[in-house]
Amino acid sequence: MPGRFKVAICGAGISGLVAAVSLSKYDDIDVDIYEGASKLAEVGAGVGMFPRPWRILENIGVDEDLLRTTPVRPKTGPVPSWIYRKADGEEGIEFFTLTMQGSFIPLHRPTFQNVLVRHLPSHYKLHTSKRLTSYTQTPDGVIIHFEDGSTATCDVLLAADGLKSAARTQFLKELAEKATTTEKADKLLSCIDPVWSGLVTYRALIPAEKLRELSPDHRALEHEIQYMGKDGIVVGYPIMNGTVINFVAYVARFELEGTPYNGSWSQEVDVAEFASTFAHWEPEVQSLIQCVENPSRWAIHTVKPLETFVSGRVALLGDAAHAMTPNQGSGAGQAAEDAYIAAAVLGHPSTNKENSEKALHVYDAVRRPFAQDVVEKSRFAARISTLNWPEEISRTVDNLETMDLKLEALSRLAKKSREDWEWAWLTTLDDDVERANHMLLSF
Ligand SMILES: Cc1cc2nc3c(=O)[nH]c(=O)nc-3n(C[C@H](O)[C@H](O)[C@H](O)COP(=O)(O)OP(=O)(O)OC[C@H]3O[C@@H](n4cnc5c(N)ncnc54)[C@H](O)[C@@H]3O)c2cc1C
The missing domain is CATH 3.30.9.60 (D-Amino Acid Oxidase; Chain A, domain 2)
Known part of the structure; x- marks a missing residue:
């Protein structure tokens, strides 16, 4: 039986995969993941998680498998x-x-990704060699265009395609077309390139x-x-x-x-x-x-501070939305937070295909100010160090x-x-989830 609605995730990095695993809690949402590369990276560097994003990994049940790959044990206090x-x-x-x-x-990035992939439900499809080049929004949903000439349709697109996000280009062009002045349009377009x-x-x-x-x-x-x-x-x-x-x-x-x-x-x-x-x-x-x-x-x-992470039924996640300097070790953590909140608003019982756009605006309201503040703090952290x-x-x-x-x-x-x-260690995401739930109830 088809689910409540269909979500496409473009990009199987940290944000895309955490979004997919988080969405798997809701068995009435259909999910497809489209990754541009032919396979997930097997080599890569380290990436560390602070207590705040680590809670997400616990909540989605991947923590134990991740801990098998590191000598560090999470402690409290x-x-x-x-x-x-x-x-x-x-x-x-x-x-x-x-x-x-x-x-x-501390984690090894490819191992991290592999653990997330292992936690995807078997009915989720991870399509590789599917590089988004653009998308079109229609009254009925989103059509995704891939480099190989094929297309896919979905009700909601979570664009998690990283720093050089092709989705962000289309996203900002779309917003610029609707801008009321040339100045506003130019400002939007100036955010396309990192x-x-x-x-x-x-x-x-x-x-x-x-x-x-x-x-x-x-x-x-x-x-x-x-x-x-x-x-x-x-x-x-x-x-x-x-x-x-x-x-x-x-x-x-x-x-x-x-x-x-x-x-x-x-x-x-x-x-x-x-x-x-x-x-x-x-x-x-x-x-x-x-x-x-x-x-x-x-x-x-x-990525320059964007005015919004959401346009219609498309939301930007992770580096596509707010790539930052690595000096607070938080790009992946913030990507995971985006993913978790996006999944929470989409999975909320009051969300359906028709009001999914509003749900994404709740994601934007909760996540954008926080993530952009971390971008700024990371910028200063680089200067301090x-x-x-x-x-x-x-x-x-x-x-x-x-x-x-x-x-x-x-x-x-x-x-x-x-x-x-x-x-990164004194706050938790719980308040944000609660705030998002509260906003969703006021639909
Ligand atoms: C030196 C350094 C150290 C860092 N250390 C840390 C750290 O300790 N802790 C931390 O939290 N963060 C750290 N980061 C930041 C972190 O690596 C990123 O913020 C994080 O990986 C972003 O995840 P993402 O899923 O948004 O993007 P990515 O991990 O870049 O994933 C994007 C995915 O999308 C795919 N893709 C790209 N284009 C397309 C397309 N057009 N269509 C389909 N798929 C596409 C890519 O192949 C990739 O799989 C560090 C970064 C650097 C540079």
């Missing part, structure tokens, strides 16, 4: 997590340990054994650690049951934020491309860099004469970092 070191000198200065309420759960954040990251997975041989007591073998310095960060933490260290080095040129990035947005590079930037950093950083093989460079792009902000601290810390003064200045910086980040 105060949990020491990220270590901060000022590392851009011969000797590092350890100045802070971020204590969260609950654990940061913008460069001024950050470039170099990512690699390091075999833990290799690092242990070189540096048996290296902190990154056991801890999440941020080595910070002027215009750079090196991040390391164990994933895959501690067998692999997720490595990310950042180089910041914020004066270039918003300018076009010259070069490929992601490509394999030589270690030499970034090693010299960190050559004067402390020995622990050198050990990590020495262990890096086959790094890839990612120019970090973000690269000692670019707050200016009164970052400008002076190297000139302070005593270690006590340096530590005092750095602890003020750490306090700012913690205050901006606390939402």
Whole structure:
């Protein structure tokens, strides 16, 4: 028997798959997933979950399978997590340990996706090599156009096709056509292309054994650690049951934020491309860099703040809606939140095909302000960790004469970092779900 309505999800990344697993709670909604790639990625980097998004993974029942892939056990109460070191000198200065309420759960992205796929009900179809190029909205629903010339129809389209979202292009063109002034239309169209954040990251997975041989007591073998310095960060933490260290080095040129990035947005590079930037950093950083093989460079792009995540029966999710800098480790978490709330409003007993557009507006009202605030906080987090902000601290810390003064200045910086980040472990999504339910009842 056909369900209440038919949802198509374009993109089988974190947001698309969490949406699908979340929707599977409602057995009267038909779901098809269309993924542009011919198969899901088998290689990829680490991605961490803070307590707030982790609750979603518990709620949808994928947590136990995910925990089999990591040595970290979720705890409640105060949990020491990220270590901060000022590392851009011969000797590092350890100045802070971020204590969260609950654990940061490090995961390997392809493993994460595979676990989600395993939790899809057997009647859900995951169609691969189905790259959305555009869509058309009709009074009766949405027609999706794929690169291979085929089409599919649905009542609601959840566009989860990532940073370079083709759905977002169509979405913004559609809104621009309806705009009442040219200025408004131009503003909408200016959000189609992602913008460069001024950050470039170099990512690699390091075999833990290799690092242990070189540096048996290296902190990154056991801890999440941020080595910070002027215009750079090196991040390391164990994933895959501690067998692999997720490595990310950042180089910041914020004066270039918003300018076009010259070069490929992601490509394999030589270690030499970034090693010299960190050559004067402390020995622990050198050990990590020495262990890096086959790094890839990612120019970090973000999506400008959109006026809405919803147009008719189409909703943007995850990076398609609000790609952010990775400095609060929250892009995937926010993608999961979008997915969970979108599924909650669509699955609500009062939602049907006819009022699904209104339900999506509830998704927009609940999710957009929160996600866009996280985008902004992540932008500032990048500046804090690269000692670019707050200016009164970052400008002076190297000139302070005593270690006590340096530590005092750095602890003020750490306090700012913690205050901006606390939402990720001090708040839960429960209030948002409740608010969404309340809004749905006022239909
Ligand atoms: C260096 C770095 C570190 C990060 N660390 C963290 C972290 O620790 N924690 C965290 O929460 N986040 C982190 N993130 C962010 C996180 O990776 C992203 O925000 C998250 O993956 C977004 O998920 P998504 O599903 O929206 O998009 P994606 O994961 O990009 O998935 C999009 C999917 O859509 C498919 N697709 C693309 N175009 C089409 C199309 N036209 N039609 C159909 N399918 C299509 C793609 O193949 C892909 O499968 C990090 C990002 C970076 C760059």
